[in-house]
Amino acid sequence: MTRPNPGVVVLTGGIGGAKLVLGLSRLPGAPRLTAVVNTGDDFEHLGLPICPDLDTLMYTLADEVNPQTGWGRRDETWTFMDTIGQLGGDTWFRIGDRDLATHIRRAQLLAEGQTLTAATQTLCTRLGVRERLLPMTDTPAPTRVITDQGSLAFQHYFVRDRAEPVVRALEYGGAQDTAPTAAILAALGEPGLAAIIIAPSNPYLSIDPILAVPGLRAALRKAPAPVVAVTPIVAGAAIKGPTAKIMRELGIEPSAEAVAAHYGGLIDGFIVDEQDRNMVCAIEKLDLPVRICDTIMLSVNDKIRLAGETLAFAASLSPKRTETTGAQ
């Protein structure tokens, strides 16, 4: 009998998080991987349910993602999009012809009564994705962005308005749910779970919506595995997207330290980029173990390397710090 590979749970948004999840999936003796995916970006568009982060994860793991953009499908065509504008439909959110099949099939599966969790599993199976992708909620939990231009639906802020409005606050729809899904609770409660990783996604737009689901933070604290976050901020800037801009708008200096503090109390360790060595002491003062890594993931090998280092860091923290503390 072989021992099953250890389980790993990743909390993630879209493009940035998908890179690390891909790395984890390609590790030799890959862990049994569960990604808990932000659905705060989800919305109904052209009458279809769109789940941008779930799709980015799914396409990335299926090796179907558009390598130029990091979202959408490779070998895409845009005939539908060219035509829907002619018919008076919105064109600010770009949906390729291949991508469209996902949204239409998902709409069908949901209309047949499947949960989003089950529909995601069905789509993943069809695309040959063996990792488990779990939406953070089965019910819509839209993030709203409170800006200097009013309260905006997430995609209106992010895509239509190109993240240009100044963010004053964020409202997470998941707070209306009563509990995490059974699948998420089962994944977090699994005996032998090796690590829970907070991906280098936008803390405010991608991770906090997940953490806002009532009961999720408690389930993380109760989970047997250490929680490790990977910094999305390197040398004061985000690798991709508006994380640094939003932090400044919220009155927070964009730095790895600030992200570590943001997750304080929830995580057992933090990975900073080697460009931010000077922050290690400050973060350790938060009573948080730190590991220094090259967190920039350009090649697949970069992703696998960071994934491996993240798991090794988590292993070094096991058994979980809070439990160790409790035993002292």
Add this chain to the structure above:
Amino acid sequence: MTRPNPGVVVLTGGIGGAKLVLGLSRLPGAPRLTAVVNTGDDFEHLGLPICPDLDTLMYTLADEVNPQTGWGRRDETWTFMDTIGQLGGDTWFRIGDRDLATHIRRAQLLAEGQTLTAATQTLCTRLGVRERLLPMTDTPAPTRVITDQGSLAFQHYFVRDRAEPVVRALEYGGAQDTAPTAAILAALGEPGLAAIIIAPSNPYLSIDPILAVPGLRAALRKAPAPVVAVTPIVAGAAIKGPTAKIMRELGIEPSAEAVAAHYGGLIDGFIVDEQDRNMVCAIEKLDLPVRICDTIMLSVNDKIRLAGETLAFAASLSPKRTETTGAQ
């Protein structure tokens, strides 16, 4: 002040009828054209409302129809269709990427509360169609085909099963409606209406569903214009589609005469093809004026010519026979 062009109403199914409607629209001093279109073929597919005959009319009049097939759009791509199969969606009903935009936009307009009549108008305006296309009903009125293989939804019979099952009977969904739409009644009641034309569509699959809407036959009889039908059967065969096969299966010899008899009591004149000159006497015995035309519409000029001859025939019957009879 110029007198407005006379109004003409055409009852029509898809491809065959669309040819004549196109001819009417291209006549010099074109009549103000209203097409009352079969919606018995409509169905929900992949979660979207599909209206094959309305779309064939719309694309034909917009010069957007695929000239090879007579349905669907020209310059079409099939990326969506290739992909939906991968995701477990049905592929027996082919929807191109451009065509898909119509169905998605229509679904949106209906979801916003527009009637099918209004949604069709919106789409037509966007595509530059100036003729008025009126669905025979605003509520779903699906035709069911009772066959030797059981009762089949129309598109299951027609497309999925390639019209191969033997037809025993037909059931028209429109019979559940309480009345024709206000737009149809207004078109039929318009003062100065020049002609009502029954297009050379399949009488059983395309025209009878329209005639089955309660009140529609009465509205035709009351209308001020003569009703003229163009034969869909030439020399015992249909130009296109399974009309002759269905007639045989229903125990009716497929002939222009049989079609004229089928419409008997409703029409004021009948156009047979010049290949069926030998049937003129038999049809005239039905107390029905007959005109002989070349009804084969291959070129645009063929369509315009037949459209002109049909209107001239209608004019020769005006004022309406039944009214003339009543005045004698």
